[in-house]
Amino acid sequence: MIERLRKGHVAGLAGLLLLMPVPSLAQDGATLLEENCGGCHEADANGVLSRIGGQRKTPEGWLMTIVRMRLFHGMEIELPVQSQLVHYLADTQGLAPSETEGYRYILEREPAVVENIEAPLGEMCSRCHSSARFALQRRTPEEWALHIDFHVGQWPTLEYQAQGRDREWLKLAREEVVPLLAEKYPLESEAWSRWLEAQKPAASGSWVFATRLPEKGEAYGRLEVSGDSQPYSVSGTLKTAGGEELPVSGKLNVYTGYEWRANLDIGGTAYRQVLAISEDGNSLSGRQFLHAEDSLGSTFRAAKAGGKPVVVGAVPSTLPAGTSATVQIVGTGLEGIGLSGAIEASGGAANAFGSAIDVSPSAGTDGAVAIASAGASLDDGLAVYSHIDSLKVEPSFAVARVGGGGGSAAKVPARFDAVGYWNGPDGQPGTEDDVRIGVVPASWAVAPFNEEAEHLKDAEYAGKMNESLGIFVPAVAGPNPERPFSTNNAGNLKVLATSGEATGEGQLIVTVQRWNDPPIR
Structure with a gap:
């Protein structure tokens, strides 16, 4: 895709x-x-x-x-x-x-x-x-x-x-x-x-990170930044939750002492990073996305290796109860991992990305897992679930754009996550006390958003949803003689996610091309 x-x-x-x-x-x-x-x-x-x-x-x-x-x-x-x-x-x-x-x-x-x-x-x-x-x-x-x-x-x-x-x-x-x-x-x-007077943080050195790739899901890795002048060289390794290992290489410029702008090759695919180095130089955060299509990306969080102990995240970050798994705790300065809450575990095998720990949550287990090591902690980095009370589509509202067809503007897809929730103390779904589980696997579909969209057959003409990835690819641009008035392939769609018995719904507007797309919109 x-x-x-x-x-x-x-x-x-x-x-x-x-x-x-x-x-x-x-x-x-x-x-x-x-x-x-x-x-x-x-x-x-x-x-x-x-x-x-x-x-x-x-x-x-x-x-x-x-x-x-x-x-x-x-x-x-x-x-x-x-x-x-x-x-x-x-x-x-x-x-x-x-x-x-x-x-x-x-x-x-x-x-x-x-x-x-x-x-x-x-x-x-x-x-x-x-x-x-x-x-x-x-x-x-x-x-x-x-x-x-x-x-x-x-x-x-x-x-x-x-x-x-x-x-x-x-x-x-x-x-x-x-x-x-x-x-x-x-x-x-x-x-x-x-x-202006502050000492600027150094981009050079090693960074351990956690992120998500559009088609491969949760991932973690390590970046090495080197060089005496800009652009700096970037190299490293990325590993997916599924066990795939991808080489990373590219170039980096740093502006204003903290604005990180990198172009990377990750396993043969071009990505771009727009990140910010923290003022103390210990962390890095922002967004990483496909260079060819910036709508397909995710948050990127990293910590400077060798700095103070930090837990960046866990991959995977959600675990079905009753299954055994190895969870990579991404971070630096970690000395033995302690898990508490829905899972009680300790130990772990140190590696270049932090520490990996084997877990076997019992069937019927539900709850968040706190991660602690060497004074560093993360309360919401991992969750175990045996059931989902409600499901939300994120983002709840998105825009995709038709394109291609020989024109200069390519299609702009949209990507969605299914986020599971437990009911809070009031026992009702969709209220403020609901407890977020995290991103869970789901099946995806689209449907007409309203009667007008059904009449115009928007779900048929506006594009296709990948049933497992939650990525919607819009249709080709230009007049469509099969539609009323030969209109283009715009549409107003419901985005439907299903995980087990839980369902969620969002809205997607499929509209026309963006002809002027400056660096700051």
Whole structure:
């Protein structure tokens, strides 16, 4: 399935350009900035270039700015120099780790986040793009005002497209939105000042990790990061819960001292990582996804080997009762594993990824298992179940996109997990006291979401669901003469999961192609 998705799909702009080597050039970053940007941006008495000096952005944000200068203003710059500039700007005018909290989903290309933005920003800004896009910028009040003017100048019909005919859009933007943006997202902040002075964590060394692969499920492994200059070399091994061992290799760039951007080959399949190194340098977290299709991915958690004792996770993380298994406790600094709760066990065989421990939960066993070792612990990393009271589909709402058919936009699939729950003290499913078991095996299907979807035969035309993987691949783009009005293969579907006697339901919208897909949506 993944191979079929990869064919004809061009890798994302950020994936290609943010992994460019950083050459050892004679000029430093400030000189390169002056040489490549000073022709249009005037320097003040302190040598700070107009517009540029009043902004801070993520590496993706600076990349988008430079690409826009090339596309719309004829800027001529070689890709190695562009890479150097992105690094320089992200390092000197980036965002502190705390300033990206709550908005990293947009950098990590998480496909199923539903934003809830209050007015006026929800009305004035988020009608066209994500709120994370402006929340991951910092500007002076003057720059926020110029940003409004830029929008009107670049898109003259903006006021009408943004449903602005019922209000004085430009007046509201200048008098209400600009002060609010300047207050919430100012250029100068204590967090950024502290981060500029802080010692940056090292990416080099060994990392033990836990993640999931789209078709292979839960996995764990070890990465080795080496090299004296960027991009660093990455090598390692990944093991699936099923016992398959895959080699890992690739390249890594680090921006702003903590922004980890890697392109990896895992067993012959290209993946991309958008992660963040913790401020203390001991952990790593974010999302890993297919380079060819960022909707197919999962969370990625890692700990620096040789650091303080840490339990990253357990693979597998859910166990049917009455079966024997070897559970890999992923972590570092572990000295003997202790399991308590639904399973009582101790010991384990140390390995390069942590420690492996054999367990045999009795039939009829239900409950969470706490993991402890050498002062490190994890309360919710493992669960044993003999029954499931209720099942939830995650995400509960998702979007897939038709594609292919000779066009430049490939199909955008959607992936779902079935998450089991036990009833809480109230004995009722679907209430706040329910206890999460974790991801469990399930069979998958789709059905029309409503009467209109049934009438239009959306389940027949919109695409196919893989019955065991929970991956939905949409149909081909373009008019379909078999449908009413020869409409395309869009659809409104129920996503149905079944595990034992438990069932769960989600919603999937299959819609048209996304023609403009920038690094920050």
